[in-house]
Amino acid sequence: MSLLFTAVGCSGNKNDSGVDSEESIAETAAPTEETTEDPSRGQTIRWLGDYDLNSVQGRSAALAMYEDFYDGKVEWIPCGYEDKYAVLSSRIQGGEPVDMVAFDARTMPDGLHGGLYQPLDDYLDFKEDIWKDMLDEIDMFAYHGSHYIVPYDVSDPVLLTYSRTMFEENELDDPYTLYQEGTWDWDAFLQMMDTFVSANESRTKRYGIAGMFGQALVQSTGRTLVEFDGKTFTSHIADAEIEAAENLMSEIRTRKLYDAALYTHFPTSGNVLFFGMGDWSLAASNAKNPDADLMAVPFPKMPESDAHYLSGSFEAKMLVKNSDKGEAVAAYITCERMARTQEEIADAAREMALEKDVSASGQVMGFVTEEQYDAIAAYKSEIPMLFDYGFGMQAMQGEASGTFETRGTMNNLTDGMLLYNTTWENLREMYETAIDDVLRPYNEAPAAE
Numbered sequence: 001m002s003l004l005f006t007a008v009g010c011s012g013n014k015n016d017s018g019v020d021s022e023e024s025i026a027e028t029a030a031p032t033e034e035t036t037e038d039p040s041r042g043q044t045i046r047w048l049g050d051y052d053l054n055s056v057q058g059r060s061a062a063l064a065m066y067e068d069f070y071d072g073k074v075e076w077i078p079c080g081y082e083d084k085y086a087v088l089s090s091r092i093q094g095g096e097p098v099d100m101v102a103f104d105a106r107t108m109p110d111g112l113h114g115g116l117y118q119p120l121d122d123y124l125d126f127k128e129d130i131w132k133d134m135l136d137e138i139d140m141f142a143y144h145g146s147h148y149i150v151p152y153d154v155s156d157p158v159l160l161t162y163s164r165t166m167f168e169e170n171e172l173d174d175p176y177t178l179y180q181e182g183t184w185d186w187d188a189f190l191q192m193m194d195t196f197v198s199a200n201e202s203r204t205k206r207y208g209i210a211g212m213f214g215q216a217l218v219q220s221t222g223r224t225l226v227e228f229d230g231k232t233f234t235s236h237i238a239d240a241e242i243e244a245a246e247n248l249m250s251e252i253r254t255r256k257l258y259d260a261a262l263y264t265h266f267p268t269s270g271n272v273l274f275f276g277m278g279d280w281s282l283a284a285s286n287a288k289n290p291d292a293d294l295m296a297v298p299f300p301k302m303p304e305s306d307a308h309y310l311s312g313s314f315e316a317k318m319l320v321k322n323s324d325k326g327e328a329v330a331a332y333i334t335c336e337r338m339a340r341t342q343e344e345i346a347d348a349a350r351e352m353a354l355e356k357d358v359s360a361s362g363q364v365m366g367f368v369t370e371e372q373y374d375a376i377a378a379y380k381s382e383i384p385m386l387f388d389y390g391f392g393m394q395a396m397q398g399e400a401s402g403t404f405e406t407r408g409t410m411n412n413l414t415d416g417m418l419l420y421n422t423t424w425e426n427l428r429e430m431y432e433t434a435i436d437d438v439l440r441p442y443n444e445a446p447a448a449e
Contacts, residue, residue, distance in 0.1 A: 213276025
């Protein structure tokens with residue numbers, strides 16, 4: 001693969017993925033011998049999805065590698081996100097070829113249980129160095145001894161954004177400093193919010209926190225509502241750690257620390273101390289609050305715990321059932337992983353991420369500071385990312401918004417304590433048996449043939 005390493009490291013014009021122009025890569029990395037007998041080379045992968053891999057801000061690093069080194073192509077089969085599973089099932093049953101789709105929460109377990117994918121064990125060698133930092137995540141998704149899901153990265157960690165300016169004005173300790181010292185826990189978190197709200201001398205009501213964070217708070221315990229050990233799904237709704245997180249949410253609500261208004265960025269009003277959201281919101285938050293000196297930290301750990309945990313997403317591509325392009329899809333997945341492990345590409349990606357997003361009129365739309373970028377990269381590298389398998393079970397899903405009755409089991413269990421006048425005992429009594437009923441068929445019939 002030395003040709004590939006040379007290709008991604010040479011100089012030239014960069015696109016958003018930090019990769020050199022098509023011409024320079026093609027000249028450097030094009031195979032020098034006939035490859036038609038190698039099933040990983042010269043193949044066209046049929047990709048079903050709601051976006052075109054060929055036009056995501058120009059060629060991505062992974063696509064450049066796949067095209068230039070493997071002499072491959074990706075053909076897009078357009079499909080709306082909400083329709084993906086229906087279209088995929090229809091195409092498989094009708095014999096219409098699809099080779100690759102993106103992983104999402106519904107992949108595990110519903111997609112696997114429905115027999116929509118093939119395992120990748122015959123095509124990928126997890127002993128290779130590029131996979132060593134992802135082995136825990138890969139094994140976390142092992143399904144009855146096989147690896148259908150091979151994460152090549154973690155993404156979109158849900159973090160707490162805050163203003164250092166506001167913290168200094170209110171004489172509060174910096175959460176990032178507490179995190180570095182190992183003392184960033186629920187007690188410190190709750191005390192800060194209480195202090196900020198109770199010290200209010202203005203007419204504007206103050207809140208301790210806003211945003212979307214219920215699931216992240218539950219998972220800061222190191223537990224998920226539904227766990228999987230490789231063979232059996234288990235409910236943790238009765239666990240003491242889950243109950244402690246739910247009771248903390250109840251405290252936040254009853255003390256009136258939670259602002260239920262919908263924000264897509266850190267509020268500009270100065271009346272909210274913490275904003276819970278995926279790291280994708282940070283760039284716009286910086287632009288909207290240029291003088292706030294924003295920073296982001298993981299959710300605090302449980303008191304007396306030694307570990308933090310993240311809630312977020314995993315990046316993976318699935319090999320579709322009946323596809324005859326297993327080697328080619330595995331080659332593309334390898335390129336995705338290499339695009340994240342090559343130092344030259346990582347440096348270029350960091351450089352691009354630190355550039356300000358400026359509109360045609362010159363308005364700054366978003367930016368990320370070096371400290372923020374490096375801290376988030378460290379969080380993603382050092383802190384375990386959890387996955388709650390309950391979100392992959394359609395029977396426990398409901399509307400993202402709406403009434404208590406229509407929002408579904410998982411939504412109500414992860415933020416119902418923030419939104420409704422209820423108790424954890426009531427929620428647990430309502431859903432404990434229902435979850436066991438949902439899990440039973442997955443455990444009795446692990447996968448459809």
